[in-house]
Amino acid sequence: MLRPPRPELLVFLLVASCGGGGGGGASGSGSGTSITGDYKVFAANDLGMHCIDEDFSTFGMLPPFNVVNAQIVRRTTGGSPRLESGFTLDASYSATRDPGGSITTTSVGKTNFWEHVAALFGAALSPGVGLTGLSMPADGPAPGPQAMTWDAARGWFRAFGIPITNTDDAGADNPYPLLAIEAREAGTGRVLAHTDVVVPVSNETECRACHATGEIAADTPGVAWSQVADPELQARRNVLLLHDLHAGTNLQASQPVLCASCHYSHALDLAGTGPAGAQVGHDTFSAVMHAFHGRQLDDSGAPLFPPQGSTLATCYQCHPGRITECLRGAMKSAGLSCRECHGDMLDVGGEDDLAQGGSLDGAADFAPRRPWLDLPRCQSCHTGDALDHLRGPGLVPAADGIRLRQAWRTDDPAASPILAVNRRFAENPDTLYRDSTGHGGMACWACHGSPHAEWPVEDAGANDNLAAIQLQGHSGVIMECATCHEPGTLAASLGGPHGMHPVDAGWADESHGRLYRRDPAACQVCHGANLEGTPLARVAADRDFRGEEESRPLRRGQVVSCDLCHSPPR
Numbered sequence: 001m002l003r004p005p006r007p008e009l010l011v012f013l014l015v016a017s018c019g020g021g022g023g024g025g026a027s028g029s030g031s032g033t034s035i036t037g038d039y040k041v042f043a044a045n046d047l048g049m050h051c052i053d054e055d056f057s058t059f060g061m062l063p064p065f066n067v068v069n070a071q072i073v074r075r076t077t078g079g080s081p082r083l084e085s086g087f088t089l090d091a092s093y094s095a096t097r098d099p100g101g102s103i104t105t106t107s108v109g110k111t112n113f114w115e116h117v118a119a120l121f122g123a124a125l126s127p128g129v130g131l132t133g134l135s136m137p138a139d140g141p142a143p144g145p146q147a148m149t150w151d152a153a154r155g156w157f158r159a160f161g162i163p164i165t166n167t168d169d170a171g172a173d174n175p176y177p178l179l180a181i182e183a184r185e186a187g188t189g190r191v192l193a194h195t196d197v198v199v200p201v202s203n204e205t206e207c208r209a210c211h212a213t214g215e216i217a218a219d220t221p222g223v224a225w226s227q228v229a230d231p232e233l234q235a236r237r238n239v240l241l242l243h244d245l246h247a248g249t250n251l252q253a254s255q256p257v258l259c260a261s262c263h264y265s266h267a268l269d270l271a272g273t274g275p276a277g278a279q280v281g282h283d284t285f286s287a288v289m290h291a292f293h294g295r296q297l298d299d300s301g302a303p304l305f306p307p308q309g310s311t312l313a314t315c316y317q318c319h320p321g322r323i324t325e326c327l328r329g330a331m332k333s334a335g336l337s338c339r340e341c342h343g344d345m346l347d348v349g350g351e352d353d354l355a356q357g358g359s360l361d362g363a364a365d366f367a368p369r370r371p372w373l374d375l376p377r378c379q380s381c382h383t384g385d386a387l388d389h390l391r392g393p394g395l396v397p398a399a400d401g402i403r404l405r406q407a408w409r410t411d412d413p414a415a416s417p418i419l420a421v422n423r424r425f426a427e428n429p430d431t432l433y434r435d436s437t438g439h440g441g442m443a444c445w446a447c448h449g450s451p452h453a454e455w456p457v458e459d460a461g462a463n464d465n466l467a468a469i470q471l472q473g474h475s476g477v478i479m480e481c482a483t484c485h486e487p488g489t490l491a492a493s494l495g496g497p498h499g500m501h502p503v504d505a506g507w508a509d510e511s512h513g514r515l516y517r518r519d520p521a522a523c524q525v526c527h528g529a530n531l532e533g534t535p536l537a538r539v540a541a542d543r544d545f546r547g548e549e550e551s552r553p554l555r556r557g558q559v560v561s562c563d564l565c566h567s568p569p570r
Contacts, residue, residue, distance in 0.1 A: 002383055022070045022529070024413050027510055039072060039073065039183050040193060042073065042471065043446075044072075044445040044446070044449055044467070045069075045198060045199055045200055045449065045450045045453075046434050047200075047452065048451045049200045049201075049452055050065065050203060051320060052111065052113070053203065053205065054205070055236060058270055059236060059239070059251070060116070060256055061260075061261065061285075062205070063130075064107060064289055065161050067158070068148075068158070068159045068181060069158050069434075069443065070148060071083060071442060071446050072193070073442075078227045078456070078486060084439050085152070086149065089184065089185065090182055090184040091157035091181065091183060091184050092145040092147050093137070093162070093181055094179065095136070095178075096196050098466075099461070100445070102168045102172060102174045103171060104164060104165070104168045104171070104177040105138035105211055106138040107163050108139055113163075113196050113426075114127045114128070116256045123188075126150055126294070128163070129141075130161045131163075132161030133161075134159060134160070146159070154435065155210075160326055165201060166201045166324075172294070178197065179197055180196050180197075198421065198463045198467075207239055209317050211236075215255075216298060218246075223245070225241065237252070240255065240257065261278055261279070262278045262285075263279065263282055271341075282504070285373075287349045287468065289318075289347045291345065291350060294307075294345025294346040298363040307346070310378065311337040311338050319353045326452055326455055327451055328457050328458070329454035330454040330455075336405065341380070341381075343408060347369070347408075348371075353367055354416040360375070360430060361372045373432075375417065375432060377417050377419070377420075379420035380417045380420070381404040381418075382404075382424075383404060383418065383420040383422060384421070386536060388422045389403075389520060390404070394409035396410065402534060402566060404418070415468050424499065427444065433484040438498075438522075442497075447476075449467075453476075456476040474541045474556075477540065480504060481502045485502075492511035503540070525563070532562075535561055536560075539555065541560045542554070545564075
């Protein structure tokens with residue numbers, strides 16, 4: 001029996017960074033919204049880009065189904081911040097206009113999903129209502145702000161299955177629409193705070209590069225390849241025709257076809273019960289899409305998807321990217337591609353068995369990769385700090401010598417994600433980044449952003465950066481302690497995320513010196529063995545470091561070393 005989709009299990013790219021700061025006594029001077037208010041809403045999409053089919057009349061792979069998670073923090077005067085629960089507050093999502101004027105309030109009339117949802121998923125849905133009963137703000141049975149659900153097991157609010165599309169209300173394409181995620185007073189519904197969050201979606205999931213009539217997968221003589229004018233519809237019909245020719249099926253007469261009816265997709269298995277019915281005995285959807293296609297050759301005998309090929313030559317042949325940027329966060333800014341984290345097509349399709357430690361929980365070590373589960377980890381590249389990190393053969397180190405530029409070892413045919421020993425940047429054991437928590441119960445995504453779109457996104461004006469700017473006054477990883485803590489309430493300590501010190505503590509006195517004398521290594525892990533600075537000690541925003549005798553400006557991105565102000569301690 002088919003189950004509603006589970007995009008919370010979709011593939012992701014992860015990142016973590018200690019990110020150091022300019023020392024205490026620092027005052028932020030970044031652009032954006034100032035830090036005010038008693039409540040803060042931290043929110044992010046669970047993936048960074050959700051895909052939907054451009055057409056559902058032929059076959060269906062991915063329905064309109066987006067996931068947004070949120071945590072609400074109350075900043076108390078003179079005390080510690082409090083992570084609020086669904087027992088004390090409510091949360092909702094509303095449409096909001098982005099800086100360019102685009103707004104998406106409805107999905108009705110923007111996709112033919114609802115014309116075919118009964119045939120594909122066996123669900124009788126009113127137009128605008130998604131597979132889990134959620135709607136866009138203008139489409140719901142009660143139009144307006146839509147309620148989010150409190151997930152006590154995870155410790156955050158969720159909107160699981162928003163049927164948003166990439167077409168805004170003016171008919172323009174916008175793969176990065178905003179929703180306002182709101183904290184509301186229980187009972188009255190009064191809005192206490194909100195943050196504008198990108199809910200990314202793209203229908204740039206294409207088959208036409210190979211399956212359009214006349215292309216390599218639709219050029220066999222004597223076959224009545226589709227002649228419809230729409231190139232994507234043409235390609236989709238040819239896919240069914242090709243499947244019938246090679247597998248002896250009759251999909252052309254069964255349109256629309258749900259691919260997961262026979263090819264199990266973890267992303268569509270909400271109950272998590274595994275293959276059932278016609279899925280048993282067939283390759284998984286990931287194996288069909290990745291491993292099968294990864295073995296295909298062009299007319300010259302070269303792989304259609306080159307193992308060492310660029311993102312454009314591989315992932316972006318099918319996934320959103322040529323127009324829509326699926327990968328657009330900190331990883332892209334660092335010059336990384338999909339391959340450095342996920343491996344090639346055969347790796348993603350589970351062609352070879354994972355090495356020890358390569359599966360999420362150890363259950364698939366020495367077995368094929370499980371789609372949507374055995375994924376790259378933060379710790380696979382962020383294997384430790386300046387004093388303690390992975391070294392040795394088979395690794396691809398970054399120029400700083402601390403981090404890696406590839407999440408798997410070069411001699412591993414399965415591209416198994418590396419499991420680090422130093423857990424400074426590691427996720428919770430046996431847990432994906434998007435489900436991991438750290439500092440005070442905060443989710444990793446609350447401070448680092450959505451996988452594939454980790455803060456900061458390189459385009460300074462991108463909608464993705466707005467949430468961080470609203471929360472702390474500048475883009476990038478949430479680094480400003482005053483986002484949650486009352487200014488002046490934090491002592492000089494290393495109790496922050498990843499063992500970090502506050503960036504607004506009173507370092508001008510002897511507090512930072514005392515910290516060093518008590519435990520030099522605690523400073524060296526980010527500032528380097530010689531205290532000359534590393535990328536783990538970069539300033540997150542322009543600051544003025546107020547020393548005992550002078551004020552020293554520090555610029556965003558500047559690496560902090562002792563000799564900026566005085567001779568390094570010996």
